[in-house]
Amino acid sequence: MLYENGSLRLNKGEHLGLTGKNGAGKSTLLKIIQGEIMPDEGRIVWQNNMTISYLEQQLTYSEGDTMFDYLKQAFSHLYKMSDEIQQMYEEYATTYDDELLEIIGKKQEKLEASDFYSIETQIEQVANGLGLTAIGLDKEVAKLSGGQRSKVSLAKLLLEKADVFLLDEPTNYLDVSHIDWLSDYLNQLDSTYIVISHDRDFLNKVTTCICDIDYHTLTKYNGNLEAAMKQKQAKAEQHQRDYEKQQKEIDKLEAYVRKYKAGSRSNMAKSREKQLNKIDRLAAPPSGKPGKFEFPYEMSHSHLVLETNDLSVGYEFPLLEDINFRLHKGEKIAIKGFNGIGKSTLLKTLIGEIDKLSGTIEISNDVKINYFSQDLNWEHPNQSAIDWLQVVHPKLSNKEVRRVLSKSGINDDNMSKPLSQLSGGEQCKVKLCHLTLNKSNLLVLDEPTNHLDQQSKDALKETLNQFEGTVLLVSHEMDFLEDLVDQVYDVALGKMI
Structure with missing residues (x-):
């Protein structure tokens, strides 16, 4: 429901x-x-x-x-x-x-x-x-x-x-x-x-x-x-106060009933019991927890993680040309550029998913990449999140898969539904959960905040700030990038800004 x-x-x-x-x-x-x-x-x-x-x-x-x-x-x-x-x-x-x-x-x-x-x-x-x-x-x-x-x-x-x-x-x-x-x-x-x-x-x-x-x-x-959120917060705080006040009254009445139910004051105890039964009990304030993402770090000794020289990327024709930049250990870099310019294509080229058109890409030998694609396409969309994770991580038990999905903010009901029936945000959480099961020292993330609610964005940002490795990401949300990235690479200008 x-x-x-x-x-x-x-x-x-x-x-x-x-x-x-x-x-x-x-x-x-x-x-x-x-x-x-x-x-x-x-x-x-x-x-x-x-x-x-x-x-x-x-x-x-x-x-x-x-x-x-x-x-x-x-x-x-x-x-x-x-x-x-x-x-x-x-x-x-x-x-x-x-x-x-x-x-x-x-x-x-x-x-x-x-x-x-x-x-x-x-x-x-x-x-x-x-x-x-x-x-x-x-x-x-x-x-x-x-x-x-x-x-x-x-x-x-x-x-x-x-x-x-x-x-x-x-x-x-x-x-x-x-x-x-x-x-x-x-x-x-x-x-x-x-x-x-x-x-x-x-x-x-x-x-x-x-x-x-x-x-x-x-x-x-x-x-x-x-x-609206100020009104919601005020309403929640008032509900918390009303609930605590009512609970004190209920605890007091219940204690009296327990103490005197069998003694000389049994009639008074019965009266208190009737009072208890008539109370319209307030619901307990919700205690839902946001998802938490922890990306395990694989030790790397290379200072220079990735370097491109005169790189051109695209398909039949170049989308981006003469890309020259270096990515050093521990840096967090955002890639900026208007929609359709080729940011996703650049990331896919850097990780080897598609071939470069020209130029060079040098990646250090001990670099281990974790990649998040913004596409919500599943090879088997009728699989549940549990089934999918058990296929890509066959060593995990059903219980372990459920635990990591729950930790990522996916409830029991949603982790059993077909992936195609999940909201965009829930599908993103499943993909992020997958990343938490792989050690890496370079996170390559393509619009990871698309579809995520604010709590999940905050949790992801906190995790990325704590990640010891290198981060290369595309995001159009400037408030997400603030206090997270060290530099921004503008692909249109061809330089860090």
């Missing part, structure tokens, strides 16, 4: 953030709201004639369609109306029916009110804001990467101008400048929306209220994320 007796009222014009720990059921609630899955009990009630848009996981397009063709689908109802007007004009040319001309006039007014004649400008504005123009709007959808497709799906949703938007992690795959643009765009919307994001700064900027999922309960707070 994710939530019980959950009630949520969404008012017109509200910008609501959906928050909760990994696995709390945020994405599931969004799927229930959009009608993709049915609730076990209860119902979702919308006002009549509401238009609702949500991010498409699988893009619908025809062979040869470009990004521009796909984005035009957001205005398909207007293109249909334009075609109807054209047909009516052709009919009027033979009938001279004045009533038909009146209908044409009304439809024409609707088109103009809907900014039909500025569709190309609207597409270019949103595409530019999300960094799609740099890719090329004439690029075929079929040739886009997973991250690029996510951005295209987001662009289409924004162009649809629905009454209600449902946004699940819209900042994934966006650079800082594109996140800033999206924040400004959402803030000026009259539309209502629900947004899930583990980017706290973004959520703080774009929300006017918060629905927090905590221990199977939905609670709505007014204000942005910062204001």
